[in-house]
Amino acid sequence: MNILKMPADLPEAILNPNAEVVLQKRYLKKGLDGKPIESPKEMFWRVASGIASMEENYPNSSWKAEELARTFYTMMTQYDFLPNSPTLMNAGTELGQLAACFVLPVGDSMDEIFDAVKHAALIHKSGGGTGFSFTRLRPKDSRVGSTGGVASGPISFLKIFNTATEQVKQGGTRRGANMGILRVDHPDILEFIRAKEREGDLNNFNLSVALTEKFMNSVENDEEYPLVAPHTGEIVEYLKAREVFELLVRKAWESGDPGIIFLDRINRDNPTPDQGEMESTNPCGEQPLLPYEACNLGSINLARFVTEVDDVRGVDWDRLRQTVHLSVRFLDNVIDASEYPLERISQTVRRNRKIGLGIMGWADLLYQLRLPYDSRRATSLAEKLMDFIQKESRSASKALATERTPFPAYETSVFKKQNLGPYRNATTTTIAPTGTLSIIAGCSSGIEPLFALCFVRQVMDGEKLAEANSFFVQALHEAGCHSEKLMQEVVEKGSIQQMEFLPEELRSVFVTAMDIEPQWHLKMQAAFQKHTDNAVSKTVNLPNSSTQEDIYKIYWMAYEEGCKGVTVYRDGCKSVQVLCTGDGK
């Protein structure tokens, strides 16, 4: 990678105060004394020019590296698009690992288990998150041939992964995140469902149960289903499917864990099935991958794509198209620029060249267009918009296949079989949570509604950041309702739904996560999933008063609406929450 000389006339990078804190703390290159040795402007240039310099590998490219570096720089510093955190942190540095998402296999032997622990540690050190399926591990108390002892089972090994993660701070920046998956027909499934019962247990893991369609049919018909020992293939027990499903629901009601993923659906969308099955996702669930595969993500900030013609606001489709095409080029270059912690991962990644372009600032876009999140008009726009991004990203990937070459596994992929023409990337779209990117860009995260209109955000070691949504403040001014007293009240309440003195339109548009019926959260997720290659990160927020029955319905709806998984969170069910209204208590 080649960091180009910074042009003298390069515009400054303007940061919001929260972004300033985050960049200083985690993203800027640091010297031996731990102090930043680059400015935010230098950081964005390091990333823009490093990624643009990959262009030199491709003689057919119509871009000059310097010109592309400037274009990438502008795209990032205007906060139209940002690549995932490891790219910002590591492009052009010694670590050089640029992807956020990895999946590692865990085999049923001591060697394979501890290899996976070691590989995960290397990935965490470089800022990536890891997902694992523990389904291949023999159940607790089964025989161990070589010693005559008994196996301790997937859950005890999960604890080892968890402890190892605790000790490896990610590249001195963030703590490793993990996803742990177990198939619903593994004999230790009940213990797995209960594994996070006590608060604080397995704190570095999200857990999800991999559900099969066969299992879902058994729930529907109130039948028993078999548990199968993975190492022998023998059926060891039968459980009532409905009871297991209800336990899942109860635990999710109590603590938010575990979530669920729909394994058959994920594998139906596997573009390269000859290379194996997908058995896990990355930590936040949006990226299913093959074992030893990684994926780099990037997100377009929709808050920046509003135009106004004759007083009518709409989406700026032309600029969005251009940004999608540039983002695909950026993310494809990231694959070449990245160094991966294992040769095996490099090979898998470069065979399929998956990228995950997604969005953030969706709630901000809806605020600007004055569309309530919980409305058919909003879900229709979600479908239209993601369909557009999906088609344009595919068309960009096709153009890159002509300019460069198709991804090496294209010949045996579903695209070839379906005569869809060559692509540069086996997948192009993923909707990430954008937890930190959205702070840097100063927009709402991913496709989530705002948690509160004014809030105190707790990030990084208890640090607190205060935020008021700028579109809300602007709308209050426009409606002539703005006052300091009102703002103070909104900080305390988070929501304006009870403020009947405010205009009806204002209250219906400026809704927050807790104002929205859980079904609408799910409908929004499903609308985006329809046109997303990989998966969609979304939390279905429920009020504290919601019942297990409500969660049951959401799970079932997620299954019927074609989601690849679902995560619910009932307000107040954990003592520490990431986002808090009021004074952060």
Ligand code: UDP
């Ligand atoms: N991730 C991680 N550790 C973290 C946050 C994120 O490993 O503390 C990984 C994980 O794979 C997650 C992905 O990054 O699914 C994307 O998360 P997000 O979009 O929130 O990351 P950002 O790029 O905003 O930091």
